[in-house]
Amino acid sequence: MFLSAKCGSISLSSFHSHLFRLIYAYVLIHFQLNNSINHYYRYMKHKERRPEEITEAYFKLLDLHLAELVSGKTTQMMELNEIAAKLHISAKHLSYTIQSTMGNHPCHFYDQKILAAAKNLLTITDWSVAEIADRLTYDPSNFAKFFKKYAGETPGQFRKLAQSNHSQKIAKSSP
Secondary structure, eight states, X not given: OEEETTTEEEOHHHXXXXXXXXXXXXXXXXXXXXXXXXXXXXXXXXXXXXXXXXXXXXXXXXXXXXXXXXXXXXOSOOOHHHHHHHTTSOHHHHHXXXXXXXXXXXXXXXXXHHHHHHHHHHHHOOOOHHHHHHHTTXXXXXXXXXXXXXXXXXXXXXXXXXXHHHHHHHHHHOO
16 A cells, blocks of 8 residues: 555555556657647648649649640630639639749740640641631630730741741751
C-alpha cells in the first residue's frame, strides 16, 4: 500500500492502472500533436505548390481545348470563367494566380496559344484564312485584326512568308 496525503492509501495495482492511463494519455497527446504538426507542414507545402499546379493545369487545358477546336471536336471557344470552372476555382482566383506566377493575365496566354494554332494551320494546311478563322471561332475580319495585332502581319502575309521560307529550305537541301 502507498500512502498519499490527499487520497489516503491506494493499492499497487490501482497505482499502476493510474500510471498506465497517464502514460497512455501522454502518448496519445504526443502522437496527435505530431500528427497535427505534420498535417500543417503538408498543408503549407501543398499551399506553396498550388499556384504552380493551377498554372500547369491551365496551360494543359488550353492546349487540349485548342486541339479540340482545330480537330473540329468542339466548335465553341471557352471563356475564362468556363476554364476556371473546369479547374474548380473562380475566374478571379485563376486570373490572380496566372498573373502572379507568369507575369501576365491568362487572356494574354490564351491569345498567344490561339495565335500559335493559327500560325500552325496557316503553315501546314491549305485552308483559306476564312476557314481557319471559322475553326478558331472567329469572324474572318476580326480574325485578321486579331492576327495582325499579335503577329504584326496579316494571315495572308504570314502564309506567303512561311511558304517562301519553306521553298527556300527545300531548294537549299536539294543537290
